[in-house]
Amino acid sequence: MNQERSGGAAGPMSTFMPQAIDAYPVEFTGSGGEYFRVWIVNVLLSIVTLGIYTPWARRRTAQYFYSHTLVAGSPLEFTAQQRKMVMGFVMLMMLTIAYNIAVRTGQDTAVGLFLLTGAALAPFIWASAMRFRLAATRWRGLRLQFTASWKEVYIASWPVFALALVWFGVFFGMQILSPDLAQALEAVEEESTKAPMPSFTPAMGGLLLLGLVLSILCFIRLEYNFKSLLVLKAQLGAEKGRWKPVYMDFVKIWLATVAVFILCVVGIAVLVGVLAGSSIALMASQSERMGLWMIVVGIVSAVVGFFMLILASAPARAYREARMFQLMWDNIGVSHVARFKSRLKSGSYIGLRIKNMLLTLLTLGLYRPFARVSEYRMKVESVTLHIKGGVEQVAGAMVRQQQGALGDALADAAGLDLIG
Amino acid sequence: MSASGEHPALVPGRWFDGHSSKTRHVIVSLRPTPQGPSLVLHPLSQAGVDPVVFACKQVGWPEAWNERKPQPRVVVDLRDHGSVEIDAVADWRAALAAAGERPGIAQRMQTRWPMLLGVTAAAVIGLTLFYRYGTPWAATQLTRFVPLGWETSVAENVLKQMDDGTLKPSKLPPERQAQLKARFDVLVQQSPATLHRYPDYRPPLTLEFRAGMGANAFALPGGKIVMTDGIVKAAADKGLPDDALVGVLAHEIGHVVHRHTTRMVVEQGVLNMGLGLALGDVSGIVSTGASVMTGLAYSRSHEREADCYAIALMRHTALPTAPMGQLLLAIARDEEDEEGKGKSKDKGSDKDKKAPGDNNPADAAHAPTPQSAASAPDTARKRKLGKEAESHPVWSLLSSHPETVKRATELEQGHAPHCAKS
Numbered sequence: 001m002n003q004e005r006s007g008g009a010a011g012p013m014s015t016f017m018p019q020a021i022d023a024y025p026v027e028f029t030g031s032g033g034e035y036f037r038v039w040i041v042n043v044l045l046s047i048v049t050l051g052i053y054t055p056w057a058r059r060r061t062a063q064y065f066y067s068h069t070l071v072a073g074s075p076l077e078f079t080a081q082q083r084k085m086v087m088g089f090v091m092l093m094m095l096t097i098a099y100n101i102a103v104r105t106g107q108d109t110a111v112g113l114f115l116l117t118g119a120a121l122a123p124f125i126w127a128s129a130m131r132f133r134l135a136a137t138r139w140r141g142l143r144l145q146f147t148a149s150w151k152e153v154y155i156a157s158w159p160v161f162a163l164a165l166v167w168f169g170v171f172f173g174m175q176i177l178s179p180d181l182a183q184a185l186e187a188v189e190e191e192s193t194k195a196p197m198p199s200f201t202p203a204m205g206g207l208l209l210l211g212l213v214l215s216i217l218c219f220i221r222l223e224y225n226f227k228s229l230l231v232l233k234a235q236l237g238a239e240k241g242r243w244k245p246v247y248m249d250f251v252k253i254w255l256a257t258v259a260v261f262i263l264c265v266v267g268i269a270v271l272v273g274v275l276a277g278s279s280i281a282l283m284a285s286q287s288e289r290m291g292l293w294m295i296v297v298g299i300v301s302a303v304v305g306f307f308m309l310i311l312a313s314a315p316a317r318a319y320r321e322a323r324m325f326q327l328m329w330d331n332i333g334v335s336h337v338a339r340f341k342s343r344l345k346s347g348s349y350i351g352l353r354i355k356n357m358l359l360t361l362l363t364l365g366l367y368r369p370f371a372r373v374s375e376y377r378m379k380v381e382s383v384t385l386h387i388k389g390g391v392e393q394v395a396g397a398m399v400r401q402q403q404g405a406l407g408d409a410l411a412d413a414a415g416l417d418l419i420g
Numbered sequence: 421m422s423a424s425g426e427h428p429a430l431v432p433g434r435w436f437d438g439h440s441s442k443t444r445h446v447i448v449s450l451r452p453t454p455q456g457p458s459l460v461l462h463p464l465s466q467a468g469v470d471p472v473v474f475a476c477k478q479v480g481w482p483e484a485w486n487e488r489k490p491q492p493r494v495v496v497d498l499r500d501h502g503s504v505e506i507d508a509v510a511d512w513r514a515a516l517a518a519a520g521e522r523p524g525i526a527q528r529m530q531t532r533w534p535m536l537l538g539v540t541a542a543a544v545i546g547l548t549l550f551y552r553y554g555t556p557w558a559a560t561q562l563t564r565f566v567p568l569g570w571e572t573s574v575a576e577n578v579l580k581q582m583d584d585g586t587l588k589p590s591k592l593p594p595e596r597q598a599q600l601k602a603r604f605d606v607l608v609q610q611s612p613a614t615l616h617r618y619p620d621y622r623p624p625l626t627l628e629f630r631a632g633m634g635a636n637a638f639a640l641p642g643g644k645i646v647m648t649d650g651i652v653k654a655a656a657d658k659g660l661p662d663d664a665l666v667g668v669l670a671h672e673i674g675h676v677v678h679r680h681t682t683r684m685v686v687e688q689g690v691l692n693m694g695l696g697l698a699l700g701d702v703s704g705i706v707s708t709g710a711s712v713m714t715g716l717a718y719s720r721s722h723e724r725e726a727d728c729y730a731i732a733l734m735r736h737t738a739l740p741t742a743p744m745g746q747l748l749l750a751i752a753r754d755e756e757d758e759e760g761k762g763k764s765k766d767k768g769s770d771k772d773k774k775a776p777g778d779n780n781p782a783d784a785a786h787a788p789t790p791q792s793a794a795s796a797p798d799t800a801r802k803r804k805l806g807k808e809a810e811s812h813p814v815w816s817l818l819s820s821h822p823e824t825v826k827r828a829t830e831l832e833q834g835h836a837p838h839c840a841k842s
Contacts, residue, residue, distance in 0.1 A: 038530065039701070063483060073493075141437060141440075141502035368702065
């Protein structure tokens, strides 16, 4: 076997054995300062072109990150055609403008139609975004592919429909449990005033809680279905993806995330309680200017409270992201050829995210490129690729460039980021 | 580096042909052509194989991110023919330059400081010009295509919502209402067509009275103008003649005939979309802040335009504008006094600066949401009279109306420097 061992390939060196397993840590050779330059150029050109530069900016960003990510010594390539991305962007803009006009001019039917179509097409949009992204990714001349059929995508989306059923059930269950509520609802419909306030029974609370738990389980199932579909139906050349995680792994991560969130909220509540207690005591001592101070304190606490909510959920969000990344990249592979291992530490990732968030806020967003690079680097460099039998054996399947990039533009609008 | 001299430089590379992940060692050379450099691949493994030539357009040229510290490895995209990895990045860059590479503007900004600074300056100037002149102009033109029927239906919705909310039926005696309506009708009849920006736009102008919302008046798109009991009372309290109220009505008619609400909807749309796209990646705070500030600047210019209209109309009908200016000042002073009562004087300044617009239902009326399509209440100048507010021009950027004292002075004098025709 003629192996390429340039770059920072470390791990067991056993090139004599044809079936030896080699470890290649994934490298990222970019830097925050360099990406800042990329980013500021994008921002400036977007300003000059009134936002039309966006698809070019997206491509440059993706190319910067891809070309500085070395997998087994070879950089990734982002090869999406610029023309396609621009067309996708223009179509998305026209849809947005049409939707906004419909909203502004109060055409409720059109707005409803837009929203319904959007909901029905959500799995389609997700799948076309993934199709576009994987097809635009190339490594050692080979394109990735997403081979799931539309039928498979919609079958994997069953939790969405289950979710609708759950809330349908809750709604009617409530009416059966409490005839008062049904009356109240009717009263609301008839716009008559002062229906008797429905009493809230434990059974109703239980039903509501059941509905909530079921819908959360549905959400997790949806995430699991999509992620596993993405990996199992991804293909590098002729080699298919491999997927090990089970549904319970996802549920466990979710439970742990809730625990982290509750911990943060309790911690911050205690802190705020202590601070607020002391400031109220301070105010009470000078009750003369009480009125004005109450207003000031009210405004300040509203602002602080809002930031606290972001702050309290930030560690939980970072934790979830880190654990999910770990689970995914520790348990997937490429057929029998390659396995990924990730050593991402949740604690340090949370720390990094909080530091980045604070610095981004302080610099009014100018720190964002540095934050992006540091988070990307921590995640990507935690991954090691273990290859059995050398990197040269993957045979290609003839793949042409993927058509149409509207899916990508839509995914961008929906907040599914290309990088990270 | 090695690219000097007559011969094109030869750079070693690894070619992946797209059929497998197998490496094929090649030598890459670049030839200058009129369209830009073309790329030639010389496979090393088999002797006697012809080199493969790719025209400039058939190659995805990788961008240079950093001139001084090149990345360790670049990949050249050969589309369906796979890709070539090159380790000698410095040689590759030199060969590209020698073969007449024409880098795009993004790459030149990326690697050359003067270019970056130049585009930054262009961005600042372009942005200022666009949002200062371009957007208002485009909004003015686009508004020509908005039918009156749409404006009327929006106005009906808004007024209904306000009637259900803050507004109450007027308590003014019917005779007084009829008296003011008569003055209003005379004013409308006397308004000359030469003052109109939209010659074919002839909405039916009507006056209505409501209670609530303090001393105020506002215009709805499509020609409905609402005056509150508060402003009528304020004029009476100050002993000002009805000419003051007529002046206020002239200002509101100005909003209607200039179609300010409709123009604001268009302007706000352009702002939100343009600035959202351009600055959205910096941060939500920056992009929202920028579009709010620009929106307020448009609102101030609309107010000035309505003032100019009022001055011109009043002059045309031989009525004085001074009482209107006095009314404006008096109302602002009243509101300031009221606020002064509520709090101690020394602490006042902080809050004063914070709040322009926030507690004023009138100021909010400029956002293009249906609830607030009402245009241009007159008395939003509250809190601006205090010396602390005047001393700091920054706070005037956070206001939907121009500075009251200046406005009142201009009205009293009957002409303003920014008005074209006076």
